[in-house]
Amino acid sequence: MSRWLAIALLSLCAGLAQAATFRVDDSASQVLDNDVQMKWDDAVPGQHARQTVSGALTVLVRLDLSPWQGRQGRVYMTLPASPSGPILTQWTTRGRLLPGALRAGERALVYAGPLPAGLLEDTVRLNLQADGQRLSRAEQLHFSFEVDLDTP
Template sequence: MSMRALIFALGLLLAASPAMARTTHRVDDSASQVLGNTLKMKWDSVAPQRGQRPTVSGTITVLVRLNLAPWQGRSGRVYMTLPAQATGPVTATWTTRGRLLPGTLRAGERTLVYAGAMPGGLLEDTMRLVIQADGQRLARSEQLNFTFEIDLEGP
């Protein structure tokens, strides 16, 4: 077998691998609760360094409750997502109490928050989020629509 044929055969094998067969589903997080209604943003610096955009930040706590019952016992990865924002870059950084992974998420991306076997019922944790945005482009009132999605492994 030539090297080219071997590489092609390996490529086909990897493409057909069960680890590559994933399906993505939206996770019901409707039982989650934001503590405090409004995220109050404050300027990060009175005078940002030359060439840097002035940013604003705020902190808020969310009781996250993810309904993973439809996938109980299956293996997968749960991601938190945030759509791209018309007002420019937004970054969320958070800590948790341990059930979910701490992390950072930029608008327009998704970040892993849980991996492994899906528990039955609700997966609950408390997230303390720090949101940072471009202070020049941020409108007075913005709504950030974080969502969660799951990638299941295998059939």
């Protein structure tokens, strides 16, 4: 019985090895408000005050999925780890992409299904939150997108 289990696990692992991840061209995306003004979440400092700052921005996301059109896959938004500490991002969309949340250093699912020809477009409203004590200067965030293709 354990021999069949081992063969089944090897078959599963072989199938997983065929899945591929690719970076998605999002160069047509447009940030509508480049300079995000971060504000303290608690206006009055004190022992029980949160030491976090928050800000928001809107992005017209345009993902070129044409290299994989007609395939099934999952698209993820990524954000590299930040030198100023943890950053939490939450977002809403107008419907083509999934709303969600992610922490710097992670990735989050924003689309699953058949990959369309051309651009996958949506308006995304991002809410950012960071540790106000560690955020000492302006910092650029480098969101990107990846697609995981399902095996044919």
